[in-house]
Amino acid sequence: MNLLNWPAKLVSEQSLHHYRHVPDPVDPTHRVTFASIDVESRRFVHATGGLLALLGIESYTPSDLPWACERKDLEPLFDAAEKLLSAESPMHCAEYTLYRNGMPFSARVLMDARCGSGVVGCVFEDITALNEEWATFERRLLQISHLTGPEFLWATVQLISESFNDSMAAFSVPTETPGRLRTLAAWHKRRPADAFEYDMAGTPCELVFGNKLQTFYHDVQQRFPDDQDLVDLDSESYMGLPLFDSYGVPLGLLYVTSELPITDDRLLRRVLFTAGGRAGMEFIHARSEAQLVDAYRDTVTAFSATVEKRDPYTGGHQSRTADIAARIATALRWPAERIDGLRMGALVHDIGKMSIPAEILVKPGALTDAEKALVQTHPTVGYDILKDIKFPWPVAEMVLQHHERMDGSGYPNGLAGDEIIPEARVLAIADVVESMSSHRPYRASLGLSSARKEIRRGLGTAYDREIGETYLGL
Numbered sequence: 001m002n003l004l005n006w007p008a009k010l011v012s013e014q015s016l017h018h019y020r021h022v023p024d025p026v027d028p029t030h031r032v033t034f035a036s037i038d039v040e041s042r043r044f045v046h047a048t049g050g051l052l053a054l055l056g057i058e059s060y061t062p063s064d065l066p067w068a069c070e071r072k073d074l075e076p077l078f079d080a081a082e083k084l085l086s087a088e089s090p091m092h093c094a095e096y097t098l099y100r101n102g103m104p105f106s107a108r109v110l111m112d113a114r115c116g117s118g119v120v121g122c123v124f125e126d127i128t129a130l131n132e133e134w135a136t137f138e139r140r141l142l143q144i145s146h147l148t149g150p151e152f153l154w155a156t157v158q159l160i161s162e163s164f165n166d167s168m169a170a171f172s173v174p175t176e177t178p179g180r181l182r183t184l185a186a187w188h189k190r191r192p193a194d195a196f197e198y199d200m201a202g203t204p205c206e207l208v209f210g211n212k213l214q215t216f217y218h219d220v221q222q223r224f225p226d227d228q229d230l231v232d233l234d235s236e237s238y239m240g241l242p243l244f245d246s247y248g249v250p251l252g253l254l255y256v257t258s259e260l261p262i263t264d265d266r267l268l269r270r271v272l273f274t275a276g277g278r279a280g281m282e283f284i285h286a287r288s289e290a291q292l293v294d295a296y297r298d299t300v301t302a303f304s305a306t307v308e309k310r311d312p313y314t315g316g317h318q319s320r321t322a323d324i325a326a327r328i329a330t331a332l333r334w335p336a337e338r339i340d341g342l343r344m345g346a347l348v349h350d351i352g353k354m355s356i357p358a359e360i361l362v363k364p365g366a367l368t369d370a371e372k373a374l375v376q377t378h379p380t381v382g383y384d385i386l387k388d389i390k391f392p393w394p395v396a397e398m399v400l401q402h403h404e405r406m407d408g409s410g411y412p413n414g415l416a417g418d419e420i421i422p423e424a425r426v427l428a429i430a431d432v433v434e435s436m437s438s439h440r441p442y443r444a445s446l447g448l449s450s451a452r453k454e455i456r457r458g459l460g461t462a463y464d465r466e467i468g469e470t471y472l473g474l
């Protein structure tokens with residue numbers, strides 16, 4: 001009789017009851033097998049054919065139960081079962097080295113003392129292949145572990161996709177609209193997938209999020225017939241892992257959907273947990289950075305409003321200058337974080353005018369030399385106000401240098417060329433353009449065309465040539 005054909009018959013009612021959470025309790029591949037140990041007699045009182053196959057025992061019939069096993073490698077199991085009966089916790093899980101036809105292999109054994117008096121139920125799992133696959137994956141994960149932020153997310157989805165049938169692997173985050181997610185990084189069939197947004201309703205992602213549990217479906221299309229994305233991707237298997245911060249706030253979701261069935265989900269489960277844990281930290285980091293930028297922006301906006309209140313004629317000058325500067329920097333393809341910093345500098349670039357009497361600021365007509373000299377202190381005063389605030393950008397320097405000119409003709413320090421930071425060079429142009437194209441107490445707007453003429457006139461002398469040309473090209 002071939003024992004391998006009747007694995008289910010010997011699984012006790014009790015074992016089934018207790019191990020219901022184990023996927024596929026009757027596993028035709030014998031990946032997961034069962035047995036019960038009677039601790040006092042040190043005998044197996046139930047065993048599946050799978051266990052016998054696992055241990056390489058073939059000459060055996062069901063009537064042999066209960067069965068005392070004389071093998072040395074099983075002694076630690078009986079010892080552990082005995083200890084478990086007197087332990088406080090009824091469950092115990094450990095890895096053991098067992099032997100099959102003289103060859104060692106790794107098995108994870110879950111023991112449960114709640115299977116009846118003196119009996120310990122065991123679930124055996126051969127994890128040799130899993131360990132090997134895991135080691136391969138872990139090596140590749142180590143190779144990308146030095147990456148941070150979006151680079152780590154992209155490398156991770158690529159690694160997961162390529163390790164599991166070139167499936168779709170994606171990190172998604174909630175959008176402003178409740179119930180919608182958008183991908184941050186996604187990889188499918190050996191290439192990055194375009195970012196996309198989707199409604200969670202009726203998708204497996206909704207259940208993963210709602211239940212806050214890692215979830216696996218081997219027949220995902222049948223379960224979610226209304227999910228068009230699954231149809232488009234021709235998905236067979238799906239696994240999703242929700243990512244939360246330490247307050248239980250949902251940060252995002254890591255999921256994999258594969259055209260080919262994923263029969264052994266253990267590796268994928270482990271992979272998602274490991275990669276998802278690290279990604280969660282990256283998410284938290286990105287979020288706190290964003291919150292910090294928001295806090296800076298709020299502070300700077302309050303500063304900006306303070307100075308503009310005293311000088312209603314130029315109200316809005318700083319924020320319009322910030323918009324122009326950001327447009328130039330975007331055209332220069334500066335990274336978003338650098339543009340954030342440039343905006344901050346622009347929003348407060350005239351903060352030093354707080355120290356100048358309001359009568360001078362709003363004075364119609366020309367200023368005397370003394371008044372002009374006073375007005376020209378505003379970059380230095382602004383620098384002194386801001387220099388001790390630890391911004392992640394050179395905000396105080398931007399403010400100090402926004403009236404410097406490339407040929408050294410500016411103030412307060414007559415800096416020239418590379419001595420002026422690029423942010424201040426952009427700011428100089430945006431400031432001139434904004435001032436000339438809006439009304440001043442002592443004159444009407446000179447118009448945008450004369451502002452553009454002024455920038456063209458000063459290209460390479462007063463103003464940075466590349467930045468000036470970029471502005472003129474907008």
Ligand SMILES: [Fe+2]
Binds near residue numbers: 349378402
């Ligand atoms: Fe200024």
Ligand SMILES: [Fe+2]
Binds near residue numbers: 317321349350431
């Ligand atoms: Fe200004």
